[in-house]
Amino acid sequence: MASQPSSAHVHANTPCSPQDVDTFLNDAEALVMRRGARMTRIRRKVLRLLLESAEPAKAYDLLANLDGEGSAKPPTVYRALDFLQESGLAHKIESLNAYVACGHASHSHSAVFLICDSCGGAEELHAVSTSQALKVETAAAGFNMTRAVIEVRGTCRDCAA
Numbered sequence: 001m002a003s004q005p006s007s008a009h010v011h012a013n014t015p016c017s018p019q020d021v022d023t024f025l026n027d028a029e030a031l032v033m034r035r036g037a038r039m040t041r042i043r044r045k046v047l048r049l050l051l052e053s054a055e056p057a058k059a060y061d062l063l064a065n066l067d068g069e070g071s072a073k074p075p076t077v078y079r080a081l082d083f084l085q086e087s088g089l090a091h092k093i094e095s096l097n098a099y100v101a102c103g104h105a106s107h108s109h110s111a112v113f114l115i116c117d118s119c120g121g122a123e124e125l126h127a128v129s130t131s132q133a134l135k136v137e138t139a140a141a142g143f144n145m146t147r148a149v150i151e152v153r154g155t156c157r158d159c160a161a
């Protein structure tokens with residue numbers, strides 16, 4: 001059970017889950033351009049690797065799989081990951097020190113991850129009410145929130161079955 005491929009864990013629970021990598025990448029590029037930024041080759045490649053990864057991807061795995069794209073040095077990859085996070089196209093899961101692509105960049109959501117301790121899968125919830133509550137409560141504290149990632153540990157439905 002624990003060794004199943006875990007791609008089904010990533011974004012599998014919402015209609016906005018990336019279904020098709022190329023469509024997702026083209027939509028992402030359009031979103032980035034609307035914001036006046038550029039989807040460079042390295043950013044696009046890193047995003048593709050995140051989409052194709054069966055589980056949250058570590059920076060050094062991304063680096064190893066860049067296939068000579070650009071000057072694939074660690075700072076290049078981290079800069080691309082920073083950009084993707086700022087654009088809302090990816091999230092970092094701190095407790096796993098790993099990254100996932102996000103299919104919800106175009107609309108309000110809260111990056112709430114359900115992380116399975118058994119299989120290591122990470123599933124992102126829409127959690128709209130959590131997002132709204134966070135905005136209200138952080139604003140009430142006089143804090144200007146730029147992004148938040150909530151990490152919930154437990155057992156996923158597949159591992160619990």
Ligand SMILES: [Zn+2]
Nearest residue numbers: 102104111124
């Ligand atoms: Zn997200």
Ligand SMILES: [Zn+2]
Nearest residue numbers: 014016103104
């Ligand atoms: Zn969504």
Ligand SMILES: [Zn+2]
Nearest residue numbers: 116119156159
């Ligand atoms: Zn699991």
